Amino acid sequence: MKKLTIDLGQRSYDILIGTDLIEQTGRIIVEVLFPSQVIVLTHPSIKALYGEKLDSALSSVGMKPHWIEIPEGESSKSLAQAGEIFDRLFELNCDRKSLLVALGGGVIGDLTGFIAAVWLRGLPFVQVPTTLLSQVDSSVGGKTAINHPQGKNLIGAFYQPQRVIIDLNTLKTLPANEFKAGLAEVVKYGIIEDPDFFEFLENNSTAILAQDPECLQRIVQTSCTVKGQVVEKDETESNHRMILNYGHTIGHAVEALTHYTDYLHGEAVAIGMVYAARLSRNLGKCDPGVPERIQALLEKLGLPTTLPKLDVDAIVESMTHDKKAVQKKIRFVLVTQIGTVEIVDDIPPNELKKVLQND
Numbered sequence: 474m475k476k477l478t479i480d481l482g483q484r485s486y487d488i489l490i491g492t493d494l495i496e497q498t499g500r501i502i503v504e505v506l507f508p509s510q511v512i513v514l515t516h517p518s519i520k521a522l523y524g525e526k527l528d529s530a531l532s533s534v535g536m537k538p539h540w541i542e543i544p545e546g547e548s549s550k551s552l553a554q555a556g557e558i559f560d561r562l563f564e565l566n567c568d569r570k571s572l573l574v575a576l577g578g579g580v581i582g583d584l585t586g587f588i589a590a591v592w593l594r595g596l597p598f599v600q601v602p603t604t605l606l607s608q609v610d611s612s613v614g615g616k617t618a619i620n621h622p623q624g625k626n627l628i629g630a631f632y633q634p635q636r637v638i639i640d641l642n643t644l645k646t647l648p649a650n651e652f653k654a655g656l657a658e659v660v661k662y663g664i665i666e667d668p669d670f671f672e673f674l675e676n677n678s679t680a681i682l683a684q685d686p687e688c689l690q691r692i693v694q695t696s697c698t699v700k701g702q703v704v705e706k707d708e709t710e711s712n713h714r715m716i717l718n719y720g721h722t723i724g725h726a727v728e729a730l731t732h733y734t735d736y737l738h739g740e741a742v743a744i745g746m747v748y749a750a751r752l753s754r755n756l757g758k759c760d761p762g763v764p765e766r767i768q769a770l771l772e773k774l775g776l777p778t779t780l781p782k783l784d785v786d787a788i789v790e791s792m793t794h795d796k797k798a799v800q801k802k803i804r805f806v807l808v809t810q811i812g813t814v815e816i817v818d819d820i821p822p823n824e825l826k827k828v829l830q831n832d
């Protein structure tokens with residue numbers, strides 16, 4: 474088991490990465506917390522897979538948990554769902570010493586984190602992420618949110634967990650498309666910060682897709698390390714943290730214009746990363762080899778790299794609604810070489826349209 478520490482002063486916490494960690498959850502929690510009760514939030518399907526193990530791990534340290542089951546899907550990150558959970562917390566007499574545990578992917582993690590941030594003005598919570606995306610991205614860094622009908626993640630808070638417990642065994646039951654979608658974020662860490670890691674991904678794509686245990690440990694560990702370092706520098710995204718959004722500006726537009734049905738988030742980000750690299754090349758920021766390498770790696774990992782047929786003006790218009798846009802000026806993360814990016818404001822719309830049209 475590997476332990477990483479995210480250093481955020483009083484809000485610091487450890488990320489534990491290894492196998493068979495669900496079985497050790499009780500022991501891991503009592504190292505840092507003595508909750509009055511434990512309430513686990515999860516989907517019924519995840520409870521069916523991992524509920525018994527987690528229940529007995531918590532019961533073994535005297536913390537028999539209550540369970541709140543939440544329907545699957547992005548639509549559960551809603552005010553209505555949050556309202557139902559608040560009702561349950563009231564019934565359970567959930568006090569400030571109660572602990573919430575998020576067992577699931579990013580939907581469960583974002584929703585549970587949001588509830589933890591606002592119920593009684595703040596409860597401790599622990600993330601037990603079970604998708605690759607949540608293990609390498611959403612469980613780390615304290616972004617919690619629910620959606621507004623007009624946009625994703627518009628209602629939320631920066632609120633850090635007490636611990637992140639990453640059991641790599643849970644990936645064995647994850648559908649292959651969800652696993653590959655998580656790999657897009659893994660590639661992103663190589664692009665923004667770590668050229669050696671990018672090369673490792675290029676050289677080990679087959680073993681990664683086969684979920685070789687050593688590869689999994691390395692990719693999750695390195696991803697959490699890079700993300701943690703970025704969050705330590707800029708917890709509330711005043712500027713630097715935006716580099717984590719590499720590929721997301723176009724990716725979010727693709728997701729929105731295809732009504733969040735055609736692409737998983739990571740798939741849309743994969744497309745976005747290729748076009749962001751081509752834009753970087755066209756603006757003279759990087760060599761032509763950079764977008765080519767990014768595209769080749771994503772394709773090896775079974776991810777899409779071509780924009781679907783969409784109206785280019787609609788893509789650009791959608792980008793002006795991006796949370797990172799300021800006064801409708803599109804803010805972009807551009808790549809200068811593998812491992813280095815820069816944040817550029819006010820990209821000329823004609824350059825953007827050219828890259829979206831040409832390829």
Ligand code: NAD
Binds near residue numbers: 518580614616
């Ligand atoms: P998800 O939580 O919807 O999980 C995807 C599917 O996989 C679900 O059907 C789920 O039930 C299933 N699943 C989860 N773990 C499983 C397992 N071990 N075995 C079998 N099935 C399993 O999707 P996601 O991709 O994990 O997360 C997407 C969410 O994360 C979005 O809401 C996005 O906004 C959010 N997000 C947040 C951040 C952040 O920093 N907070 C970052 C990126 C994404």
Ligand code: GLY
Binds near residue numbers: 610613614714717718
């Ligand atoms: N997923 C981007 C961030 O946490 O900032």
